[in-house]
Amino acid sequence: MTAPAQPGPLFEYAPAPESRSIVDVRPSYGLFVDGEFVDGSGESMKTVNPATEEVLSEVAVGTEADVDRAVRAARRAFTRVWGPMRPADRGKYLFRIARILQERAREFAVLESLDNGKPIRESRDVDVPLAAAHFFYHAGWADKLAHAGLGPDPRPHGVAGQVIPWNFPLLMLAWKVAPALATGNTVVLKPAETTPLTALLFAEVCRQADLPPGVVNVVTGAGDTGRAVVEHDDVDKVAFTGSTEVGRSIARAVAGTRKVLTLELGGKAANIVFDDAPIDQAVEGIVRGIFFNQGHVCCAGSRLLVQESVHDEVIASLQRRIGTLRVGDPLDKNTDIGAINSAEQLARIRELSDVGEAEGAHRWQPACDLPDRGFWFPPTVFTGVSPAHRIARDEVFGPVLSVMTFRTPDEAVAKANNTTYGLSAGIWTEKGSRILAIADRLRAGVVWANTFNQFDPTSPFGGYKQSGYGREGGRHGLAAYLKGASH
Amino acid sequence: MSDRLAVRKTYKLYVNGAFPRSESGRTYEVTDARGAFLANAAWASRKDARDAVVAARGAFGKWSRATAYNRGQVLYRVAEVMEGRHAQFCEEVAAGEGVSSGRARAVVDAAIDRWVWYAGWTDKLAAVLGSANPVAGPFFDFSLPEPTGVVAVLAPQRSSLLGLVSVLAPVLAGGNTAVVVTSHRRPLPAVTLGEVLATSDVPGGVVNLLTGDAGEIGPWLAEHDDVDAIDLTGAPADRALELERLAAGSIKRVVRPPAEEPDWTADPGTSRMTPFLETKTVWHPKGV
Numbered sequence A: 001m002t003a004p005a006q007p008g009p010l011f012e013y014a015p016a017p018e019s020r021s022i023v024d025v026r027p028s029y030g031l032f033v034d035g036e037f038v039d040g041s042g043e044s045m046k047t048v049n050p051a052t053e054e055v056l057s058e059v060a061v062g063t064e065a066d067v068d069r070a071v072r073a074a075r076r077a078f079t080r081v082w083g084p085m086r087p088a089d090r091g092k093y094l095f096r097i098a099r100i101l102q103e104r105a106r107e108f109a110v111l112e113s114l115d116n117g118k119p120i121r122e123s124r125d126v127d128v129p130l131a132a133a134h135f136f137y138h139a140g141w142a143d144k145l146a147h148a149g150l151g152p153d154p155r156p157h158g159v160a161g162q163v164i165p166w167n168f169p170l171l172m173l174a175w176k177v178a179p180a181l182a183t184g185n186t187v188v189l190k191p192a193e194t195t196p197l198t199a200l201l202f203a204e205v206c207r208q209a210d211l212p213p214g215v216v217n218v219v220t221g222a223g224d225t226g227r228a229v230v231e232h233d234d235v236d237k238v239a240f241t242g243s244t245e246v247g248r249s250i251a252r253a254v255a256g257t258r259k260v261l262t263l264e265l266g267g268k269a270a271n272i273v274f275d276d277a278p279i280d281q282a283v284e285g286i287v288r289g290i291f292f293n294q295g296h297v298c299c300a301g302s303r304l305l306v307q308e309s310v311h312d313e314v315i316a317s318l319q320r321r322i323g324t325l326r327v328g329d330p331l332d333k334n335t336d337i338g339a340i341n342s343a344e345q346l347a348r349i350r351e352l353s354d355v356g357e358a359e360g361a362h363r364w365q366p367a368c369d370l371p372d373r374g375f376w377f378p379p380t381v382f383t384g385v386s387p388a389h390r391i392a393r394d395e396v397f398g399p400v401l402s403v404m405t406f407r408t409p410d411e412a413v414a415k416a417n418n419t420t421y422g423l424s425a426g427i428w429t430e431k432g433s434r435i436l437a438i439a440d441r442l443r444a445g446v447v448w449a450n451t452f453n454q455f456d457p458t459s460p461f462g463g464y465k466q467s468g469y470g471r472e473g474g475r476h477g478l479a480a481y482l483k484g485a486s487h
Numbered sequence B: 001m002s003d004r005l006a007v008r009k010t011y012k013l014y015v016n017g018a019f020p021r022s023e024s025g026r027t028y029e030v031t032d033a034r035g036a037f038l039a040n041a042a043w044a045s046r047k048d049a050r051d052a053v054v055a056a057r058g059a060f061g062k063w064s065r066a067t068a069y070n071r072g073q074v075l076y077r078v079a080e081v082m083e084g085r086h087a088q089f090c091e092e093v094a095a096g097e098g099v100s101s102g103r104a105r106a107v108v109d110a111a112i113d114r115w116v117w118y119a120g121w122t123d124k125l126a127a128v129l130g131s132a133n134p135v136a137g138p139f140f141d142f143s144l145p146e147p148t149g150v151v152a153v154l155a156p157q158r159s160s161l162l163g164l165v166s167v168l169a170p171v172l173a174g175g176n177t178a179v180v181v182t183s184h185r186r187p188l189p190a191v192t193l194g195e196v197l198a199t200s201d202v203p204g205g206v207v208n209l210l211t212g213d214a215g216e217i218g219p220w221l222a223e224h225d226d227v228d229a230i231d232l233t234g235a236p237a238d239r240a241l242e243l244e245r246l247a248a249g250s251i252k253r254v255v256r257p258p259a260e261e262p263d264w265t266a267d268p269g270t271s272r273m274t275p276f277l278e279t280k281t282v283w284h285p286k287g288v
Helices: A064-082 A087-103 A105-116 A120-141 A169-182 A197-208 A223-231 A244-254 A279-295 A308-322 A343-358 A409-417 A432-441 A474-479 B046-065 B068-084 B086-097 B101-119 B125-129 B162-173 B188-198 B214-222 B237-248
Strands: A031-033 A036-038 A044-048 A055-060 A159-163 A186-190 A216-218 A237-241 A260-264 A270-273 A303-307 A362-364 A380-383 A400-406 A424-428 A446-449 B027-031 B037-042 B139-147 B150-154 B177-181 B207-210 B229-231 B253-255 B277-285
Touching: A031 A064, A031 A197, A055 A197, A064 A159, A064 A186, A064 A216, A064 A223, A087 A105, A087 A120, A087 A169, A087 A197, A105 A120, A105 A169, A105 A197, A120 A169, A159 A169, A159 A223, A169 A186, A169 A197, A169 A237, A169 A474, A186 A223, A197 A216, A223 A237, A223 A244, A237 A244, A244 A260, A244 B237, A270 A279, A270 A409, A279 A308, A279 A400, A279 A424, A303 A308, A303 A409, A308 A380, A308 A400, A343 A362, A343 A380, A343 A400, A400 A409, A409 A432, A424 A432, A432 A446, A432 B277, B037 B188, B046 B139, B046 B150, B046 B177, B046 B207, B046 B214, B068 B086, B068 B101, B068 B162, B068 B188, B086 B101, B086 B188, B101 B162, B125 B139, B125 B277, B150 B162, B150 B214, B162 B177, B162 B188, B177 B214, B188 B207, B214 B237
Parallel strands: A159 A186, A159 A237, A186 A216, A237 A260, A270 A303, A270 A424, A303 A400, A380 A400, A424 A446, A446 B277, B150 B177, B150 B229, B177 B207, B229 B253
Antiparallel strands: A031 A036, A031 A216, A044 A055, A362 A380, B027 B037, B139 B277
16 A cells, blocks of 8 residues: 555545435426426426436426415415314324424435435435424424413414525425414415425425315425515515525515515624634534535525634644545435535636635635536635625625634624624634623624534524524514514 | 793704704704794704714614613613603693693603603513523523614604604614604604703613604615614605615615504503514533
8 A cells, every 4th residue: 555645535435325216206396286286387497416417307487377376275275274273283284294204304315415415414414304393393382372472362474475495495494384384374385496306295295294285385486486476465474585685675575565574594604713712623613614515504604703823723623624524425424515506506606716816815625526527616715814805795605614813802793793694603712701792792693602503493593684584493483474473 | 921032942953962953954844733833943864864873873882782771770761851841741742733731741641651661671571582492402592682773763753752752762672772753743842852862861872863854864764774674654655665675675674654653552562672673592502
């Protein structure tokens, strides 16, 4: 054996691919309306595996007429079945759905990784179990809403139009659908253009659970389909997760209507590392913060703020750790970083990274072999970033970390808050009083101290400032789906 | 009756703890309900609105970080100082709103009591609206309400004092700072309220009161990037849609205008505080 010419991975790994035989992807899918799969009245679109560019299936693009059909089905179901139903029974349907998601967890995980490109380790251990947990949690609320502190007799809005993103397709579905149903609303859901498959599999779960027809409707498509959902006159409540730009246009579209709106938008979270932090733990948190789900996370810790005195030590340790990350086949159980979700997103990540270099920041990427086909971007660290650089201001939504330094806690807070966003933030220090003081001053909806990217159905999630309004999860999340309740 | 000639008050804006005239030099005539001259009020301009936003932003840090107990005492102090000016408020409300002196007294009483109601809320909000979250893992996880930031308030057009206090006090109770556009035709009680605020330990800049036209000033506030939320209660009906659309540009929290001005004597509840509160959730691992 000869030594490798350049530093390579610490260990050789044999491929350990998860079998995809557990999923049965149909060659084409219609829309799920009123409890049935029906043909769309318009075109269809292809959904591809971003790791291979293989076409997985053809999916209907919902038209205005299709959306109208879905909204009418949802309204009927609300008026005749779901609204009048005993709350305890609504809860039981949600418990059923939670259980079926657990039973079919492996199938969902494989399908999610195929359609989205995320590592099977994450879809298996995070996305799918959390989605099931969201249904289980909200199931219990269905007959306890009078005890939620949201008024003595909280009432649902009616029909909820929900538009969700491609980064956590099933989990975002669960965040939206579970509270809507628990509070007695019915749903028209528009999954993301590039990741419709787990929502369509979820439609089968609704059928297995004998959920009454029309309570959940899934209308696939792209931006125009989403717009038709948001702008439909008979939608009472709009919930959107996605970019701040689209969030603005939705807020404009619902202006002057009676529709109630919640928005969960972009972020540019600061992850603050103080000089007394345990460096190894902080480095794990930095990695989890920015490389989890290829950085396709609205609350990603994309701005690393390191206290100047430990900058070199943190960066050296971080680079060493990144060198051990395995980028590649999402279905391989050893993979840490999967595929970028789409060619469009890859182009945006490349563009912003090029701008980062052009504006004077220093790009570092580990030596790593990327597959020939599919959409890939290596984990990337920019040092020497100034707060004015675009990579310090714009949401990259990819595995790209921008590193800046600070000297004092005041400077750390000022830099952390120097953004139009306010979704999340991280703090790494051994000093408890400092954690609490800094957490108080950060203008962000979720603060992770000595951890990052933790989620739970009992824990409210959502943004300050231009990261949106409304919360998802916990008692607070119910308010979005009940009349006259704002917390 | 004394034959002494009265010393009349100059009604000015209240911005950053001071009482400037409008930088534009504009004023407009304020009359009583029968059309008789009462005063020339300052007619706030775009520059005045922007100055008010700067003042409100500057005051936000200290006010939002004051202890809830302290904020409660300050708001209670407003009630105390208002009580001392009871007669003056009655006179202004009766003249502007054209109500009997008995009715004006009831309105002023209710306005003072409203400060007391909200003063008592400041240190209850976290307990009522916050939570400890039982996450499925070794973490301490809690959620607390925090103020949204700088709130633009288009105050009710009809109820010039009780309505104004009913929309302003809840914004302050949560720890926000405010830029208020007062009732256009009935601005005088608002200016007097500014004099009360200035002598009630409310730090300068926490409340900024602009007399003028909500239809004119509203759009400047709705599109201002450093305003975090806007209450459209007093917006002209034909401008509300435009204002809400402008507010979307920076994802402002918006309270839409009611179909008609509500009965301000009703139990206020919490629904005017919660739109201007964010929920912050903090996680920390547990471990030995």
